[in-house]
Amino acid sequence: MKFTRNQRNFLLAVCVSLPSLAFYVAFLTSYNGNTPQTLNLWARICAWSADHPLALLNWLFFLNVSVLFWVISLVQRSTWLIDLYWTILPVMIIHFFSWHPSSKFDPIRSRVVIALTWIWSIRLTHSYFRRENWQWGEREDWRFAKMRKENPKHWWWLSFFAAYFSQQCFLVGICLPFYTIHNSTVTWGFIDLVISLVCALGVVIAYIADTQLHCFVHKNLTSKQQGSSPVPVLDKGLWYYSRHPNYFGEQLWWWGLAGFSLVVGQAWATTGTLINSAVLAQVTVLVENKMTADSWRSDAYKKYQQETSVWIPWCKRHAVKRD
Template sequence: MHLNRNQRNFFLAVCAALPSLAFYGAFLTFHSKGSAENVWWAHICTWSSAHPLALLNLLFFFNVSVLFWVVSLVQRSTWLIDLYWTVLPVLMAHFFSWHPKSTSDPFRSRVVITLTWIWSIRLTHSYFRRENWQWGEREDWRFANMRKEDSKHWWWVSFFVAYLSQQVLASEVLVSYLFE
C-alpha cells in the first residue's frame, strides 16, 4: 500500500505525540497504583510526580524539540512544529489538570480548558486553510527563507532556531503560570 504525501504527513502528525502520551499514561497508571515492579520506573515516576513543570519541559524537549527536529531533517521541512502549536496548549492544559499533584477550582479549570479547546480549534482551522487543507503542505515562510539563506548549516541551525526556541517559549509560558 503506497501512501501519498498528505496521508504520510497525517500519519506522522498523529504518531508524533505518542512517545509523550505513552509515557504520561504509564506515569498516571503508576501513580494510581502506587507501586511498580521496576525500581528505576518507580524512581522516575516519583520524581515526575514531585516536579510536574520539569517533567513537562523534559517531555517537550525530547518529543518536540528533538524528535520533531529529526523529522524535519528527514523531510526537509519544519511543518510539524506549526501544526503542533495549534494543539500543544491543549495538551499542556490537560497535562496539568490530570497531574496527580494538581489542585484547582474544578469549574475554573473546565472553563479554561474549554476556552483553550475553542482557541485551538480556531487556530487549527486557520492552519489547514493556509495549507490548502493538506497535512504539511509547506513550512512556515520564515523557516523556508532561513533554509535558503543558510542551506549549508541549516541542518544544525534549525535545531536552535525552529525547535529549541520553541522550548524557551513553552518554558516561559509555563513559568508565567506559576507566578500569576
Template sequence: MHLNRNQRNFFLAVCAALPSLAFYGAFLTFHSKGSAENVWWAHICTWSSAHPLALLNLLFFFNVSVLFWVVSLVQRSTWLIDLYWTVLPVLMAHFFSWHPKSTSDPFRSRVVITLTWIWSIRLTHSYFRRENWQWGEREDWRFANMRKEDSKHWWWVSFFVAYLSQQCFLVGICLPLYTVHNSTIPWGNMDVVLSLICASGIAIGYIADTQLHSFVSSNAHLKQQGASPVPVLDEGLWHYSRHPNYFGEQLWWWGLAGFSLIVGQSWAMIGTVINSLVLAHVTVLVEDRMIADDRRRDAYRRYQQATSVWIPWCKNSCTMKLE
C-alpha cells in the first residue's frame, strides 16, 4: 500500500514516542512485580525508581533530542518537534504522576493533569488548524530561516538549536508538574486561584489564535480575489495587545509555576522565567519580521506605538486609527 506524505508523517508522529512509552511501561511493570530475571534490568529499574528527573531527561534526550534530530536530517524538516511541543507536557505530567516515587495531594494532581490536557488539546488544535490539518506541512519559520542562512552546518547546529535547547526549555517549564507530584501539602484556596489563572490563560490563547486564524484566512481570500489584504490585525484581543496569544500562553505557564510556590519548591519556577525571557526575544523577531514586510511596515509601526506588547491594555491614543 502506497502512503502519501501526510499519511507517512501521521504514522511517524504516532510512533515517534513509542521507545520511551515502551521502556516506561516495562519499568512500571517491573516495579509492580518487584523483581526481574535479568540482573542488569533490575539495576536499571532500581536506579530509575530513585531518580525520576534524571530518568525523564535520559528518555527525552535519546527519544526526542537524538531520534527526532535524526528524523529531521532524513526529512530535512524539524516539524516533528513543533508538534510534540503540544504533547510532551501531557506525557511528562503522567510520567511524574505514575512514577513510583510520586507523592501528591490527589485532587491537586487530578486538576493539574486535567488542565495540562486542556492546554494540550487547545494548542494541538491551533497547530493543525494553522497547518491546514496536515502532518508535517512545514517547519517553524525560524528554523527554516536558519537552515537557509547556514545550510552547510545546519545538519549539526540543528541538534543544539532545535533539539537539545528544546529539551532544556520544555523540561524546565514542566518542572512544576514534578513538584506537584513531590509534595503532600493539601489542596487550598490558592490552588483555586492558580487553577483559574491557568484556565484563563488557556482561554485567552485559544481566542487569540482563533482571531488570528480568521484574519489570516480572510487575507488569503482577499488575495485570491485580487484585493489588497489588511496589513495589521487590530480587532478583538489584538486591539488591546500586539501578542495576546503569547500573553495567554505566559499566563498558563506562570499559573502552573505558581503550584510550585504552594508546595514550597519555588526553585522549579526557573524554567518559566527562562521561557519568558526567550519568548521576549521571539517577540522581537516576530515584530522585526512584520516591519521587514514593505506592505505592513508603516501600519505596523503605528500599531506598535498605539498598542501594548503583551498585556491587553487601552490604546495609547484612543483616536489613533490604522489606515
C-alpha cells in the first residue's frame, strides 16, 4: 500500500511524540513513591524523575523534540513539525505537570486552566490547518524558509538552534505557569476568575482576527484568479483598530496564564512570558518589513502603519474616510 505525502506526514505527526509518552506512562505506572535502596537503574531514574519535574520535562523535550524533530527536518528538508506541535505541546505540558507524582494544586484552578488550554490548542490547531489547506506538512514557517535560503550551506546545523533548541527555551518558558499552578495549594479566588476571563478573551480575539485574516487572504486569491486587483491591506474588523490583533489575542492568553503564577506567589514564572513578548515584538518588525517590501502594497501599508495601533486595539490616529 502506497501512502501519499499527506498521509505519511499525518502518521509521522501522530507517532513522533510516542517515545516521550511511552516513557512517561511507564514512569507513572512503575513509580511507587519510595527512594530506591538498590542499584536498579530504572528505579533510580523514576526516583530522579519524581524529584525533578522541570528537569525531566526539559530532557524529554530536548531528546524527543529538539533532537528528533531536527533529525526529521534534515531528512524531509522542512521544519513543519515544530510549527504544528506549537499548537499541541502546551496541552501535553500541562498534563505532564498535573499528572506528575510531585504535583500539588487547587483542583478548581487546575481544571479551569486545563480546559482553557484545550480550547486554546483547538483554536490554534484549527487556524494552522485552515491556513495550510488542511494538509500535513504542506510548508514550513516562512521565517525558517527564509533562513534556509540565506544559509544553504550551514542551515543543517543552524536549524537545530534556530528552529528547535530556541523553541524549547521559548515554549517551556511560557508554559512555566502550568508548573506553578500544579505546585501550589493556594485556593481558587475571585482574581482567578478574572484571569480566566482574560485568557478566554485572548482566545476569542485571536480566533476572530485569524478568521478575518483567512477570509481576506482567500478573497484576494479569488480576485487574482478572476483577474481583479487584490486589496493591499486588511483594515476592517479588528484589523481596523490594530495591525496585529491576532498577536494581541495571543499575548492576552499568555499573560493571563502568567497571572496565575502571580496569584500563587511564584512571580519568577512570568520571565518566560516576558521573553516571549520581546521575541514577538521582533517578529512583528519582521512581518511589517515583509509587508512594506511588497511594492504593490508598500504605500498602502505604510499609511496603515501611521494610522493604526501596532498590537493593542485603539482608535485611528487620523480620521479615515470609509465607504
